[in-house]
Amino acid sequence: MNSHELIANLFRLSLAEEKIRAERIQGAVSATAAHNQVALEVRRAIRRVHGVLPEDQPTPDKSIADIQCEQLKKLKKQKTLMLDE
Numbered sequence: 001m002n003s004h005e006l007i008a009n010l011f012r013l014s015l016a017e018e019k020i021r022a023e024r025i026q027g028a029v030s031a032t033a034a035h036n037q038v039a040l041e042v043r044r045a046i047r048r049v050h051g052v053l054p055e056d057q058p059t060p061d062k063s064i065a066d067i068q069c070e071q072l073k074k075l076k077k078q079k080t081l082m083l084d085e
Contacts, residue, residue, distance in 0.1 A: 005054045012042045 016038040019025070025034050046053055062070075 002057055004051065005057055008042055008046060008054070012039050015042070 012035075016035040019034050019038055020031055023034070025031055043053060
């Protein structure tokens with residue numbers, strides 16, 4: 001997830017939360033519908049400004065888990081562990 005996708009997601013959550021509070025929406029079904037409505041509006045805004053939608057974002061070659069595993073292997077090969085590495 002890149003920074004634009006993260007920001008859009010947080011923006012969507014914030015707007016949906018505000019909508020639920022302002023409109024005094026009750027119940028899981030209604031809250032889910034509000035989230036979906038806000039999500040559609042956020043996606044429309046991204047499209048209008050010619051942004052890249054989350055599913056069209058490039059994916060990294062390695063996952064975070066793969067990178068963590070590689071780093072752990074490197075640390076295990078060292079005789080002493082350095083705190084700043």
